[in-house]
Amino acid sequence: MLLYRQFQHGKPRVTEPSWPRSGENLEITHKRGKPTLRTIATIAGLAVTTVSRALSDAPQISLETRQRVHRIAREIGYLPDRAAQRLKTGRTNVIAILLDSHEEVVGFSTSIMYGIAKALKETSYHLVVAPNFLSTTDVEAAEYIVRNHLADGLIFTRTEPLDARVRLLLETGFPFICHGRTEFSTPHPYVDYDNFTFAYEATRRLIAKGRKKVAVVLPPKRLTFCQHILHGFMTAVREAGIAYEIPETVDLDTPADVLRDFISSRAAALEAPDGFICPGEVSALAVISGMSDAGRTLAVDYDIVAKETSRLLTQLQPKVDTIHEDLTAAGEDLGRMLLQRINNADAEDLHLLLPPQINFPVDQAL
Amino acid sequence: MLLYRQFQHGKPRVTEPSWPRSGENLEITHKRGKPTLRTIATIAGLAVTTVSRALSDAPQISLETRQRVHRIAREIGYLPDRAAQRLKTGRTNVIAILLDSHEEVVGFSTSIMYGIAKALKETSYHLVVAPNFLSTTDVEAAEYIVRNHLADGLIFTRTEPLDARVRLLLETGFPFICHGRTEFSTPHPYVDYDNFTFAYEATRRLIAKGRKKVAVVLPPKRLTFCQHILHGFMTAVREAGIAYEIPETVDLDTPADVLRDFISSRAAALEAPDGFICPGEVSALAVISGMSDAGRTLAVDYDIVAKETSRLLTQLQPKVDTIHEDLTAAGEDLGRMLLQRINNADAEDLHLLLPPQINFPVDQAL
DNA sequence: TCGAGGAATGAAAACGTTTTAAATTTTAAC
DNA sequence: GTTAAAATTTAAAACGTTTTCATTCCTCGA
Numbered sequence: 001m002l003l004y005r006q007f008q009h010g011k012p013r014v015t016e017p018s019w020p021r022s023g024e025n026l027e028i029t030h031k032r033g034k035p036t037l038r039t040i041a042t043i044a045g046l047a048v049t050t051v052s053r054a055l056s057d058a059p060q061i062s063l064e065t066r067q068r069v070h071r072i073a074r075e076i077g078y079l080p081d082r083a084a085q086r087l088k089t090g091r092t093n094v095i096a097i098l099l100d101s102h103e104e105v106v107g108f109s110t111s112i113m114y115g116i117a118k119a120l121k122e123t124s125y126h127l128v129v130a131p132n133f134l135s136t137t138d139v140e141a142a143e144y145i146v147r148n149h150l151a152d153g154l155i156f157t158r159t160e161p162l163d164a165r166v167r168l169l170l171e172t173g174f175p176f177i178c179h180g181r182t183e184f185s186t187p188h189p190y191v192d193y194d195n196f197t198f199a200y201e202a203t204r205r206l207i208a209k210g211r212k213k214v215a216v217v218l219p220p221k222r223l224t225f226c227q228h229i230l231h232g233f234m235t236a237v238r239e240a241g242i243a244y245e246i247p248e249t250v251d252l253d254t255p256a257d258v259l260r261d262f263i264s265s266r267a268a269a270l271e272a273p274d275g276f277i278c279p280g281e282v283s284a285l286a287v288i289s290g291m292s293d294a295g296r297t298l299a300v301d302y303d304i305v306a307k308e309t310s311r312l313l314t315q316l317q318p319k320v321d322t323i324h325e326d327l328t329a330a331g332e333d334l335g336r337m338l339l340q341r342i343n344n345a346d347a348e349d350l351h352l353l354l355p356p357q358i359n360f361p362v363d364q365a366l
Numbered sequence: 367m368l369l370y371r372q373f374q375h376g377k378p379r380v381t382e383p384s385w386p387r388s389g390e391n392l393e394i395t396h397k398r399g400k401p402t403l404r405t406i407a408t409i410a411g412l413a414v415t416t417v418s419r420a421l422s423d424a425p426q427i428s429l430e431t432r433q434r435v436h437r438i439a440r441e442i443g444y445l446p447d448r449a450a451q452r453l454k455t456g457r458t459n460v461i462a463i464l465l466d467s468h469e470e471v472v473g474f475s476t477s478i479m480y481g482i483a484k485a486l487k488e489t490s491y492h493l494v495v496a497p498n499f500l501s502t503t504d505v506e507a508a509e510y511i512v513r514n515h516l517a518d519g520l521i522f523t524r525t526e527p528l529d530a531r532v533r534l535l536l537e538t539g540f541p542f543i544c545h546g547r548t549e550f551s552t553p554h555p556y557v558d559y560d561n562f563t564f565a566y567e568a569t570r571r572l573i574a575k576g577r578k579k580v581a582v583v584l585p586p587k588r589l590t591f592c593q594h595i596l597h598g599f600m601t602a603v604r605e606a607g608i609a610y611e612i613p614e615t616v617d618l619d620t621p622a623d624v625l626r627d628f629i630s631s632r633a634a635a636l637e638a639p640d641g642f643i644c645p646g647e648v649s650a651l652a653v654i655s656g657m658s659d660a661g662r663t664l665a666v667d668y669d670i671v672a673k674e675t676s677r678l679l680t681q682l683q684p685k686v687d688t689i690h691e692d693l694t695a696a697g698e699d700l701g702r703m704l705l706q707r708i709n710n711a712d713a714e715d716l717h718l719l720l721p722p723q724i725n726f727p728v729d730q731a732l
Numbered sequence: 733t734c735g736a737g738g739a740a741t742g743a744a745a746a747c748g749t750t751t752t753a754a755a756t757t758t759t760a761a762c
Numbered sequence: 763g764t765t766a767a768a769a770t771t772t773a774a775a776a777c778g779t780t781t782t783c784a785t786t787c788c789t790c791g792a
Contacts, residue, residue, distance in 0.1 A: 034515065036748055047772045052750065062770065079514045083452035084748035087777050092449075094494075099480070110476045114465070117495055126516075128460075129483055129493045148445045149400065150492075256681035282678060285651075289682045312648060315622035316655045402778055413742045418780065428740065450778035453747050 035078045043072050055080075082124075095120065095338060096130040096151035098141055098165070109157065111309060112179065115331020116155065123339065125152075139164040146174045153177070153338045159190075159224050177338040177350065179330060180224050189341050189350035191333045193325050195225045195279070198356040199232030202277045202305035205321055205360060207236065209303050211275030213243040217259070217283045219252040229279060245273050252279055256286040263290025278306040281313050284320060307356075314359065324357040401442045409438050421446075448490075461486065461704060462496045462517035464507055464531070475523065477675060478545065481697020482521065489705065491518075505530045512540045519543070519704045525556075525590050543704040543716065545696060546590050555707050555716035557699045559691050561591045561645070564722040565598030568643045568671035571687055571726060573602065575669050577641030579609040583625070583649045585618040595645060611639050618645055622652040629656025644672040647679050650686060673722075680725065690723035 037055075041048045046065070054061045054069035072078075086092050097116065099109050117127050128151065130141055138156065142165045145151055152175065156165055159180030169176045170186050177189040199216065206214050216233045219226040230246075237244045250262050263286065266272055278284035284306035288298055296302055299319040306313055308322045337350045403421075407414045412431070420427045420435035438444075452458050463482065465475050483493050494517065496507055504522065508531045511517055518541065522531055525546035535542045536552050543555040565582065572580050582599045585592040596612075603610045616628050629652065632638055644650035650672035654664055662668055665685040672679055674688045703716045 038748080048749085049751085049773075050771055053771090056750090060770065065770085077513070081453070081748050082516075083449045083458075084777090085750080086449035087447070087453050087747090087779085088749045088751085090777080099476075099483075110465075113495055117465075127495045129479055129495060147443070150448075256678060257684075260682065285678075285682055312622060312651075316626065316651055318623075404778080414779085415743075415781085416741055419741090422780090426740065431740085447778050450747090451780080453749085453777090454779045454781085456747080 034081070035076045036081065037078075039076065040069060040072050040078060043076070044069055080124075090149070092149065092152050093124045093126060094128055094151040095125050095153050095155060095335065096128050096145055098130050098138055098154065098156040111327035112157065112331035112334070115328040115333075116335040117331075118328070119332045119335025119339070125339065127335075139168055142168055146172050153342050155179075155334050155338060160222050161224050161227075163224075175338065175342045177334055177341060179334060182224060187347045187351070189337055189347050191330050191337065191352045191354065192225070193330065194353050194355055195228035196232035196235075198279070198307055198323050198325075199229040199277060200236045201232075201356065201358060202307075202321075202323060203233050203236035203275075204240075205305050206275035206277070206303055207240045207242055209275070211242075211273075211303055213245060213271065213273045214275040214277065215245040215247065215273035216277040217250065217252055217279065217287070218246065219279060221251070229277075233277060243271075252283055256282055256289075259283060259286040260290040260293070263287050264293040267291055267294035267296055274302040276302065276304045278304055281306065281308050281310065284308075284313055284317075288317065288320070318361070321361075322359045324359055326354070326357065330354060400447070401444045402447065403444075405442060406435060406438050406444060409442070410435055456515070458515065458518050459490045459492060460494055460517040461491050461519050461521060461701065462494050462511055464496050464504055464520065464522040477693035478523065478697035478700070481694040481699075482701040483697075484694070485698045485701025485705070491705065493701075505534055508534055512538050519708050521545075521700050521704060526588050527590050527593075529590075541704065541708045543700050543707060545700060548590060553713045553717070555703055555713050557696050557703065557718045557720065558591070559696065560719050560721055561594035562598035562601075564645070564673055564689050564691075565595040565643060566602045567598075567722065567724060568673075568687075568689060569599050569602035569641075570606075571671050572641035572643070572669055573606045573608055575641070577608075577639075577669055579611060579637065579639045580641040580643065581611040581613065581639035582643040583616065583618055583645065583653070584612065585645060587617070595643075599643060609637075618649055622648055622655075625649060625652040626656040626659065629653050630659040633657055633660035633662055640668040642668065642670045644670055647672065647674050647676065650674075650679055650683075654683065654686070684727070687727075688725045690725055692720070692723065696720060 037048045037051050040046075041051045044051065044065075046054075046069070050061060050065065051069050054066045055073060057066060082093060095116065097109070097113060113127065113129075120127055130145060130150075142154060142156075145154060146169070154169065154174065154176040155178070156176070157179040159166065159178050159182050161183040163178070163182050166176075166178065166182050166184060166188060168174075170184065170188060177191065179191055181190055181192050182188070203214055203216075214233075214237065216229065218229060233244070247262065247266070250259050254262075267290065276284075276287050278287055284304055287304060291298065291302055298304065298317070303321070305321040305323065307325055308314065309325050309327050313320055314322050333352050333354070337345075337352065341347065341350055403414045403417050406412075406417045410417065410431075412420075412435070416427060416431065417435050420432045421439060423432060448459060461482065463475070463479060479493065479495075486493055496511060496516075508520060508522075511520060512535070520535065520540065520542040521544070522542070523545040525532065525544050525548050527549040529544070529548050529550075532542075532544065532548050532550060532554060536550065536554060543557065545557055547556055547558050548554070569580055569582075580599075580603065582595065584595060599610070613628065613632070616625050620628075633656065642650075642653050644653055650670055653670060657664065657668055664670065664683070669687070671687040671689065673691055674680065675691050675693050679686055680688050699718050699720070703711075703718065707713065707716055
């Protein structure tokens, strides 16, 4: 025991440091090849415990030792073993994103995921895609993840006012953040796009352009942001005292051909709208297509203001006024704020309403 | 010691089984709440070792015991701890997908990921998104994952003939599969879409419709499938001895407005093409838009055959002939085959070329 | 009755961390 | 010079598996 101490610890202290330097051969190969805490400990002539604490910058380890350990770790390319850390601490270092089948069609979530990944880049967190692991519904998927501690936090989109996922996660106290708001009284973290302002400004734009009757393609009614859009739309409509119309049989998730046919037959009938709010690229294209079928020309017979999450629409149809929603940025915020939540930040401080980016070209303004 | 054996093991053997039944209270709560092998062992009056083997259906465990253990595990909702398994076995149970920044724009990968997730659903594998963890290039990201054993297998898309990622992974012997082929002599698993046939059939369709000069929007030249498309196109062109044109200054990744403007100015010049192959929705829309700017009418002055990965184009523009590529199915194959590869299936058997799904409407055929 | 041999089960070690509690060294105070 | 306190460092246990090797029990042939 004493001998061990003399050899392991005493020596480096008395004489010159004896661990190998940068250029020398550091191949203290472990069973699996990868360097571990023990590799560093051997090199530094320290105990594994000390190395562990030094790497987490515990104050009781002397500054000199900490720096030395950090340097060695860097030199041999040490990376803590995720499995061992997870086993010991119970933290998974994983963020899960729930993607429902809606996303498959639209490709909506790629940008968001890209943003989340960006936020996670410098951290030890990984992003795992949880389509719905063994379950059929989103809630079951969430439940499964929570029950089995498959992640430290959860992200999902398209909330409903009394979203079942939110309810579950609030009840279990599991860290999460969602894209979209709810009506629960308990505050919870969220990132949302200001769809009220989007719809309000979009409607005002149509009115400013002299349109006489405006219409809006609403999202499915069960989603929270449908109310926001409706509210923004109606506010602008009432302020201006203008005619309006809200299609009941189609919505944002309606297949493009159905929406197109609806629009074109509506255009043929009496008192058709001449201004459209489209909260998505696909719906905008469908409207353009439908109106074109009915012989109407964009920017002449009617106008569109569309929300776009790419630059596709602006590029293809400069005549469409667009208001941008930056989903990658939203994803970045989602990731960042969820990490804060996991570190026990107050839910009330984790609310973010992202402002619409209005792109109306000046030369087209009246 | 002897006493322990009598109590732990002997008893259930001699008397009636004494473990709790389905209805009874099974709350043998562990430190962290989750049931572990020890929970089952205690309930069953067996050793942890035996339970572990029973669950993996080792032949040396009696059938009766195996069934009993399985039943208990099911009843208490046991799920093996991923961290512990990973630590012990060295297998991560993780598949990583590398997404490069290109995907951000197009939303291309969502469908693929959905497919992969589908293939992984009944397995113990999770899908993690590796944008490029700490690195700038794709190769570095792959290297990082390999070096630190962050996954058991890797998936990526858009291969080049001498893809650096493929080279790295072949050299290190790390399991992977890619969407797209390469020119390496060592066989490696891949799933690819038959872009030759796509381009060949698309070109023939335009010719059959009576078009006099065909053009194709090619993918970036560095990508393998650019050659396949070019080859299919040229084969059909030569067979028919028809005029053709290959734009040099634009490609599939060109921003839509640039492509649109290119097309419209080209249409205005001499001997403009009247048939277009567009290997993507966005390029098709850009071509339609550009031709429309030049006063040309689709299906009258010119025709388009487009590859589509959604149903968007068919829905919006029934006049565009489309050939479908099912990316979700591709993802499913990618996932399934990568798992096979991880289980040491021969790389030569893991080659899949998915056939184009041709959607040419009958009533429009000549 | 005895051991041999096979069938079934069990103990213990290990994977690489973190953490609790203990040990050792250094410093400070007398 | 002691000795107590402060500053460092260390040993050992634990997280939940899997795996190697050992143990127990039973059957069977002599």
